[in-house]
Amino acid sequence: MLRVENVTHEPVEFSAALLSKFADLVSRYPEGRQKSALLPALHETQAELGWLSVPAMDKVAAYLKIEPIEVYEVASFYTMYFLRPQGKYMLEVCRTGPCCLVGAEKIMDHIEQTLGVKEGDVTPDGLFSWRGVECLAACGFGPVLQIGPEYTFYENLTTESVDKLISDLKAKANN
Amino acid sequence: MGRKLLLEHINVPGINTFDVYRSKGGYAAVEKALKTLTPDEVVEEVKKSGLRGRGGAGFPTGMKWSFLAKPEGVPRYLVCNADESEPGTFKDRYLMTHIPHLLIEGMIIASFALGAKTSYIYVRGEMMPQIRILEKAIAEAKNAGFLGKNILGTGYDLELYVQPGGGAYICGEETALIESLEGKRGNPRIKPPFPAIAGLYGCPTVVNNVESIAATVPIIRDGGDEYAKIGIGRSTGTKLISASGNLNKPGVYEIELGVPVEEFIYSDEYCGGIANGKRLKAVVAGGSSVPILPANLILKTINNESRLMSYESLSDGGFATGSMMGSGGFIAFDEDQCIVRNTWNFARFYHHESCGQCSPCREGTGWMEKVLHRLEHGHGKLSDMDLLVDVSKKIEGNTICPLGDAAAWPVASAIRHFRDEFEWHVTNPTEAVSRNYGLSHYADPLSKPEEVA
Numbered sequence: 001m002l003r004v005e006n007v008t009h010e011p012v013e014f015s016a017a018l019l020s021k022f023a024d025l026v027s028r029y030p031e032g033r034q035k036s037a038l039l040p041a042l043h044e045t046q047a048e049l050g051w052l053s054v055p056a057m058d059k060v061a062a063y064l065k066i067e068p069i070e071v072y073e074v075a076s077f078y079t080m081y082f083l084r085p086q087g088k089y090m091l092e093v094c095r096t097g098p099c100c101l102v103g104a105e106k107i108m109d110h111i112e113q114t115l116g117v118k119e120g121d122v123t124p125d126g127l128f129s130w131r132g133v134e135c136l137a138a139c140g141f142g143p144v145l146q147i148g149p150e151y152t153f154y155e156n157l158t159t160e161s162v163d164k165l166i167s168d169l170k171a172k173a174n175n
Numbered sequence: 176m177g178r179k180l181l182l183e184h185i186n187v188p189g190i191n192t193f194d195v196y197r198s199k200g201g202y203a204a205v206e207k208a209l210k211t212l213t214p215d216e217v218v219e220e221v222k223k224s225g226l227r228g229r230g231g232a233g234f235p236t237g238m239k240w241s242f243l244a245k246p247e248g249v250p251r252y253l254v255c256n257a258d259e260s261e262p263g264t265f266k267d268r269y270l271m272t273h274i275p276h277l278l279i280e281g282m283i284i285a286s287f288a289l290g291a292k293t294s295y296i297y298v299r300g301e302m303m304p305q306i307r308i309l310e311k312a313i314a315e316a317k318n319a320g321f322l323g324k325n326i327l328g329t330g331y332d333l334e335l336y337v338q339p340g341g342g343a344y345i346c347g348e349e350t351a352l353i354e355s356l357e358g359k360r361g362n363p364r365i366k367p368p369f370p371a372i373a374g375l376y377g378c379p380t381v382v383n384n385v386e387s388i389a390a391t392v393p394i395i396r397d398g399g400d401e402y403a404k405i406g407i408g409r410s411t412g413t414k415l416i417s418a419s420g421n422l423n424k425p426g427v428y429e430i431e432l433g434v435p436v437e438e439f440i441y442s443d444e445y446c447g448g449i450a451n452g453k454r455l456k457a458v459v460a461g462g463s464s465v466p467i468l469p470a471n472l473i474l475k476t477i478n479n480e481s482r483l484m485s486y487e488s489l490s491d492g493g494f495a496t497g498s499m500m501g502s503g504g505f506i507a508f509d510e511d512q513c514i515v516r517n518t519w520n521f522a523r524f525y526h527h528e529s530c531g532q533c534s535p536c537r538e539g540t541g542w543m544e545k546v547l548h549r550l551e552h553g554h555g556k557l558s559d560m561d562l563l564v565d566v567s568k569k570i571e572g573n574t575i576c577p578l579g580d581a582a583a584w585p586v587a588s589a590i591r592h593f594r595d596e597f598e599w600h601v602t603n604p605t606e607a608v609s610r611n612y613g614l615s616h617y618a619d620p621l622s623k624p625e626e627v628a
Contacts, residue, residue: 098262
């Protein structure tokens, strides 16, 4: 079994909606190639559950008729899959060269101060976490950040627009 | 004004919908290809156009198509590479967001030319909004009879699917992309066999960049010869350039290949000059992987000729005094930017994105990141520059895929052209963390705006 430190793994149930999405995904590939649905299936699972626990990954493996290790190795290779719980809103700020030329580092410092948690940690109210990510292919509109699971994009960030974004998200969560 | 082939209708309201796209002449190229040309004739037009792969490598697209093996009874696949992740490049996101039907139309033409009955568009996972845009466009095209069974009554069947990635730069490498599409880690395959022989599910496969596929639309519509008339020499047609960094007007521009770099940076038609009245220090002309050039060498070649935005001119002088067209990710650095810090940033990127299969890349990228980190933070040694060059040479050419070269070139070129700035970081460690080195002799060779006036 995949070991992720300091994380408890409760059994999970998948909704009927999620299972029907799986069925649609599998239909896109030739007979016997259902493993191709793994990456999109993990995205859908994470969108429903917020992160990928070991029991969730095991269920995906069972659905796709592959070994659990085939899911773990993929989930731990790609950066978009969370192997531990995150804040409800994960702010992912581009930290690569072109965005840094226009102030991405300042934006990350500001987010760290405003939220009061280090990169990768979750705020005590469970609402926010943040991290720097590599190039998001929006270099002309930097600095940028994205928030999953819809991966909504926020461009040309300033400290003021980040403040507004955070307070808007707080208001949204409390309603 | 240069001719626009891809972005001609980009500002038309509703161009992202099927009806408006169709009313502007969209899908006429599909009709022409399916009803009046054979698949081989389509390949021939693309060959005649001289179109070169727009993802970065610049390999002729028509030739790539003609290498596809066609054994009886084995399916063939077309996969569109929309895993746009090269730092400095954001043209494919722009194209898919605003004019998705251009890509769908190109996919139909290219799939027909290659005899593919199922094709995939592999989009990087972070572009979920673009994935939804493409899925909507596919549904619209299918409704109108341009996808599915018996397209336009010609007997040709095609299903088109969008596949999300998982957030890994390496999946832009075509064999890593194929692995990822098969539901595996993005580890590049050893070649040969090339995907044209054994690609997706072991079947003959062509992988093309978004912009290359979109370019087949004007090529088929107007004919390959017409397309080849645009541009300069072997750099035919138009190219999308993603302009970022310290520019007045960053964004995506469609240029006719051959526009002078100086015009591209300073004219109001394109980037409108350097932001905040600053002067240009350096440019990375084709995405973070290509060699960085100081201002004097990007504007003029070593022979004092005006440098042009073309495959040949950007690489004029080899790596000694030139660079590469790459993906067209054009990053401009103003006089306040620190080359050491930026080189460290790029080295960290490649270390983070190395898939870990090949030791020279897995270990070497990490060493380069660490050495650059200590240089940037005032703990460097004068011997570090030679050490970095040595490590970069041991990565370059010694890996399965080009990520190793891509990681080595930015470091080696930064030291080649900006060695004095690196040395200044070592000899002035306290000053180097509080202020930047500035322009020095790589000074923008153009006169300052006030001097002109």
